[in-house]
Amino acid sequence: MRFAQRMGRLGTETAFEVMVRAKALEAEGRDIVHLEIGEPDFDTPANIADAACEALRAGATHYTPAAGIPELRRAIARDATARRGVAFDPDDVVVTPGGKPIMFFSILALVDEGDEVIYPNPGFPIYESMIQFVGGTALPIQLEEARDFSLDVEKMCDLITPRTRLIILNSPHNPTGGMLARADLEAIADAVRQHPDLIVLSDEIYSRMLYEGEHVSIAALPGMRDRTIVLDGFSKIYAMTGWRLGYGLFPQALAPVVARLMTNSNSCTAAFTQLAGVAALEGPQDASERMVDEFRRRRDVIVRGLNALPGVTCRMPKGAFYAFPNITGTGMSSRELADLLLYEGGVATLAGTAFGSFGEGYIRLSYANSIENIEKALERFKETLARHAKPRGTSRAKTAAVQSAAGKNGATAARARRTGGRAKAPAGANG
Numbered sequence: 246m247r248f249a250q251r252m253g254r255l256g257t258e259t260a261f262e263v264m265v266r267a268k269a270l271e272a273e274g275r276d277i278v279h280l281e282i283g284e285p286d287f288d289t290p291a292n293i294a295d296a297a298c299e300a301l302r303a304g305a306t307h308y309t310p311a312a313g314i315p316e317l318r319r320a321i322a323r324d325a326t327a328r329r330g331v332a333f334d335p336d337d338v339v340v341t342p343g344g345k346p347i348m349f350f351s352i353l354a355l356v357d358e359g360d361e362v363i364y365p366n367p368g369f370p371i372y373e374s375m376i377q378f379v380g381g382t383a384l385p386i387q388l389e390e391a392r393d394f395s396l397d398v399e400k401m402c403d404l405i406t407p408r409t410r411l412i413i414l415n416s417p418h419n420p421t422g423g424m425l426a427r428a429d430l431e432a433i434a435d436a437v438r439q440h441p442d443l444i445v446l447s448d449e450i451y452s453r454m455l456y457e458g459e460h461v462s463i464a465a466l467p468g469m470r471d472r473t474i475v476l477d478g479f480s481k482i483y484a485m486t487g488w489r490l491g492y493g494l495f496p497q498a499l500a501p502v503v504a505r506l507m508t509n510s511n512s513c514t515a516a517f518t519q520l521a522g523v524a525a526l527e528g529p530q531d532a533s534e535r536m537v538d539e540f541r542r543r544r545d546v547i548v549r550g551l552n553a554l555p556g557v558t559c560r561m562p563k564g565a566f567y568a569f570p571n572i573t574g575t576g577m578s579s580r581e582l583a584d585l586l587l588y589e590g591g592v593a594t595l596a597g598t599a600f601g602s603f604g605e606g607y608i609r610l611s612y613a614n615s616i617e618n619i620e621k622a623l624e625r626f627k628e629t630l631a632r633h634a635k636p637r638g639t640s641r642a643k644t645a646a647v648q649s650a651a652g653k654n655g656a657t658a659a660r661a662r663r664t665g666g667r668a669k670a671p672a673g674a675n676g
C-alpha cells in the first residue's frame with residue numbers, strides 16, 4: 246500500500262510498544278515488573294466514577310459542544326485561575342480526549358512547513374513526532390543532567406529566529422522528573438516577548454505531582470497569558486488515563502481555532518467523561534493528595550535503590566513519577582540495558598533514547614508501581630547487572646546480549662532477535 250509521504254515522518258511513543266512486548270512475555274508465562282508505562286496504578290477515585298455512572302444513567306450519551314460542556318469549561322477555568330494565579334476565562338478552555346491532542350492541535354494550528362519549534366530533548370516523544378509530521382523544523386534543546394535536568398536558557402534563546410513559532414516546555418518533566426525554576430521561566434518569557442509571533446506550549450500535566458519546590462506556570466508571568474498555551478488534564482492527577490480527558494488553556498484568538506480542529510477530528514469529548522471531570526475538580530481532592538504522598542515514598546525507595554547499583558547514578562526527581570538514572574557506568578547503551586532488563590531480568594523499562602538522542606546513557610523507570618514491585622525490580626536489575634556489566638568503554642555487540650536473553654524466551658524473543666530488540670516503527674520514530 247502507498248502511504249502519504251508525511252507518514253514517514255510520524256514517530257511514536259515507545260512506552261506503548263514496550264508494554265505490548267512485556268504483555269507478550271507474560272502470555273508466555275514470564276513474570277514481568279511493569280515500570281515502562283506512565284500511568285498511576287491507582288483506581289480513579291470513587292466519587293469520579295460514580296459521577297460518570299450517574300451521568301450515563303441520566304442520558305449524558307449525546308454529542309456536546311466541540312470545545313466541551315459549559316460546566317466543565319467553567320470548572321477548569323476556575324481551577325486553573327486558582328492554581329496558577331492568573332485569570333483564565335471559560336472561553337479560553339478547549340476540552341479534548343486526553344492531554345495529547347492539545348500538542349497535535351496546537352502544532353497543526355500554528356506551525357507551517359519550515360517553521361521552527363524548540364522542544365526539550367530528552368522529552369515526551371510526541372512533540373518531535375508532531376513537529377516533523379506537519380513539516381516543521383524540530384530544534385531540540387538538551388536538558389542537562391549537570392543542571393538537574395533543566396536547560397541552558399541562553400542556549401535556548403540563541404536558537405530563536407524569526408521563523409520560530411513555538412517553544413515547548415514541560416515542567417515537571419517526563420522523563421527526567423526535573424523542573425524549570427522561576428528564574429529560567431522569567432528569562433524565557435523575556436525572550437518570547439521580543440518575538441511577537443512566538444507562542445509557548447507549556448505542558449503542565451504533572452504540575453500537581455510535586456515533591457519539592459513550587460510549580461510556576463509561564464502563563465502567569467507578566468504579558469505571557471496571551472502568549473501561552475497551557476496543556477493539562479485528568480489522566481495523571483486523578484488516575485484517569487483510560488478515560489481520555491484533558492484540556493488546553495489558550496490565548497483568546499486560538500481557542501475557537503482549536504475547537505474547529507476538534508469539530509473536524511473528534512466532534513467532542515465523551516459527554517459522561519466530561520461530567521466526571523466536573524466531579525473531579527469540584528469534589529474532594531484527598532485521594533489525589535494521598536496518591537502523590539505515596540509516589541513520594543516510592544521515589545525515595547527507587548532512587549536509593551538505583552544509586553546502590555554498580556555503574557548507575559540517579560538524581561532525585563522533583564516531580565512526576567519517573568526516575569531517569571544515568572547508566573553509562575554499566576558500559577551498556579540505553580537500548581542494550583533496557584532490552585536485557587526486559588528479556589532477561591523481567592523488568593520493563595524504557596531506553597532513554599525513546600525520548601530523543603540526548604536520552605542516550607539513561608533509562609526511564611516509572612515508579613507508578615507498588616513498593617514491593619519496585620524492590621523486586623531493583624533486585625532483578627542488580628542480578629542482571631552482575632551477569633552483564635562490563636567496564637566502561639568495551640563494546641560487546643549489542644545483539645549478542647539481546648540474543649542470549651532472547652534465546653531463553655521463545656517466540657517473542659525470536660521477534661526481538663529479528664528486530665534487534667526493537668519494535669518496528671516508521672522512519673523518524675523515537676526509540
Ligand SMILES: Cc1ncc(COP(=O)(O)O)c(C=O)c1O
Pocket residue numbers: 283342343344345346369415419448450478479480481486490491
Ligand atoms: C509530558 C506529558 N504530556 C502529556 C501527556 C498526555 O497525557 P494524556 O494521557 O492525558 O493524553 C503525557 C502522558 O504520558 C505526558 O507524559
